[in-house]
Amino acid sequence: RAPIRIAPSILSADFGRLGAEVQAIDEAGADYIHVDVMDGHYVPNLTIGPMVVKALKPWSKKVFDVHLMIAPVDPYIAAFVEAGADIVTVHAEAGPHLHRTVQLVKSLGAKVGVSLNPSTPPEVLDYVLPDLDLVLVMSVNPGFGGQSFIPSQLDKIRILRARIDATGRDIDLEVDGGVTPETAALVAAAGADVLVAGSAAFKGGAAAYADNIARLRAGA
Ligand code: DX5
Ligand code: ZN
Numbered sequence: 244r245a246p247i248r249i250a251p252s253i254l255s256a257d258f259g260r261l262g263a264e265v266q267a268i269d270e271a272g273a274d275y276i277h278v279d280v281m282d283g284h285y286v287p288n289l290t291i292g293p294m295v296v297k298a299l300k301p302w303s304k305k306v307f308d309v310h311l312m313i314a315p316v317d318p319y320i321a322a323f324v325e326a327g328a329d330i331v332t333v334h335a336e337a338g339p340h341l342h343r344t345v346q347l348v349k350s351l352g353a354k355v356g357v358s359l360n361p362s363t364p365p366e367v368l369d370y371v372l373p374d375l376d377l378v379l380v381m382s383v384n385p386g387f388g389g390q391s392f393i394p395s396q397l398d399k400i401r402i403l404r405a406r407i408d409a410t411g412r413d414i415d416l417e418v419d420g421g422v423t424p425e426t427a428a429l430v431a432a433a434g435a436d437v438l439v440a441g442s443a444a445f446k447g448g449a450a451a452y453a454d455n456i457a458r459l460r461a462g463a
Contacts, residue, residue, distance in 0.1 A: 245436065246460075247427075247431055247435070247436065247437070247438060247460060247463040248274035248275060248415075248436060248437045248438070249272070249273055249274050249275075249437075249438055249440065249444070249456050249459050249460060250273065250274060250275035250276070250277040250308050250417065250437050250438065250439045250440070251268045251273045251275075251276070251277060251439075251440055251441070251444035251445065251452075251456070252277040252278075252279055252310075252388065252419070252439050252440065252441035252444070253265060253268070253276065253277065253278055253279070253299075253441075253445075254279040254290065254388045254441045255388045255389070255441035255442045255444065255445040255446075256268070256445050261295070261298075261299060262298065262299060262301075262302045263302075264445075264449075265299050265302040265303050266302045266303060267449040267452055268303075268444065268445070268452055268456075269302070269303040269304075269305050270453075271449075271452035271453040271455070271456050272452075272453055272456040272457070272460075273303075273305055273444070273456060274305065274306070274437070275305060275306040275307075275308040275330075275437065276299070276303050276305050276306065276307050276308060277308045277310060277419070277439045277441075278291070278296055278299075278307060278308065278309045278310065278328075279310050279312065279388075279441075280292065280309060280310065280311045280312060280313055280323075281312045281313070281385075281386065282312065282313035282314065284313070284314060285312050285313050285314035285334065285337050286312040286385045286386040287386050288386045288387055292319075292322075293319070293322040293323050293325070293326040294326070296309060296323060296326040296327055296328060297325075297326035297327060299327075300326065300327035306329045306330060307327055307328050307329045307330070308329070308330045308332070308356075308377075308417075308437075308439075309323050309328035309329075309330065309331050309332065310332045310356075310358065310379065310419065310439075311323065311331065311332060311333050311334070311337075312334060312337075312385045312386070313337065314334075314337040314338060315337070315338055316333045316334075316337050316338060316344060317338065317340075317343070317344055317347055320333075320344070320347055320348055320351065321351055323353075324348070324351040324352065324353045328353055329353060329354060330353065330354040330355070330356055330376065330377055331348045331353045331354070331355060331356065332355075332356030332357065332358050332377060332379050332417075333345075333348070333355075333356070333357060333358065334357070334358045334359075334360065334385075335357050335358065335359055335360075335363060335367045335368070336359075336360055336363055341357065341367070341371060342370070342371055342374075345357065345371050345374050345375065346374070349374065354376035354377065355374070355375055355376055355377070356375065356376060356377030356378065356379050356415070356417070357371065357375055357377075357378060357379065358378075358379035358380075358381055358385075358419070359378070359379070359380055359381060359399070360381050360384065360385065361381055361382070361383070361384060361393050361395070361396055364399075365399055365402045365403050365406065368403075368406070372406060372407070372410055372414070373410050373412060375414055376413075376414060376415065377414065377415040377416075377417055377437070378403055378407065378414060378415070378416050378417065379417045379418075379419055379439075380396055380399055380400050380403065380416070380417070380418050380419070380435075381396070381419055381420055382396040382418055382419065382420040382421055382422070382426075382430070383419075383420030383421050384420075385419075385420075388441035388442050389441070389442045390420060390421055391421050392420065392421030392422065392423075392426040393420070393421070394429075396418070397429055397430070397433045398433075400416065400418060400430060400433035400434055400435055401433045401434055403416055403434070404416055404433065404434025404435075405434075415436045415437050416434060416435050416436050416437070417435065417436065417437035417438070417439060418430045418435045418437070418438055418439065419439035420439070422438045422439060422440045422443060422459070423440070423443045423459075423462070424443070424458040424459055424461065424462030425462060426462075427440075427459050427462035427463040428462050428463060430463070431462075431463035435463075438459060438463060440455075440459055443455060443458075443459060444456060444459065
């Protein structure tokens with residue numbers, strides 16, 4: 244498989260200087276820029292909308308990996324694609340018509356991901372998996388950075404790795420929540436391709452970012 248990719252979550256960046264933070268984490272070696280969008284309804288926190296994605300886009304040419312923790316999600320997908328989202332990831336639990344939502348993202352020309360909360364079984368993807376570009380396993384309950392990794396998710400990562408391989412398609416397996424150099428080793432061994440890291444990537448200020456990313460890569 245391709246080498247592990249690191250997707251720093253700007254949720255843990257300094258929101259007062261977000262453009263400069265995106266540039267700094269890009270230059271420190273980020274592969275994707277992971278953007279956590281929260282609506283105070285699907286998850287108990289509020290973050291940013293498409294205007295901010297659009298404002299950040301000129302600060303990095305890396306893949307904008309936009310993780311939508313919002314419900315309903317369909318009415319906002321076009322705005323995020325227009326703002327510059329390269330990958331749009333929705334939650335399987337956020338609406339009753341996941342297949343429709345997946346097709347909507349694809350029809351707008353973006354890559355599509357589906358995320359599963361810790362309590363959601365991998366079977367919910369059985370009939371959409373070949374259509375996806377990315378599967379995102381949440382290893383914390385979504386809503387906040389800085390939580391502890393939930394070890395039971397390793398089993399789900401292994402199951403999804405096998406199911407993705409069985410499709411023969413190029414589908415990223417991304418893991419989000421509590422990823423540190425220590426848990427990165429477990430997550431990578433279980434079969435993840437892309438590691439999201441918020442607090443572990445942004446700790447210590449810009450001077451530490453390259454080292455933080457290197458440690459995540461080395462751990463994996
Ligand atoms: C949680 C978000 C994550 C979060 C990860 O709802 O989806 O991307 O920012 O933060 P850490 O790496 O600190 O657990
Ligand atoms: Zn996320």
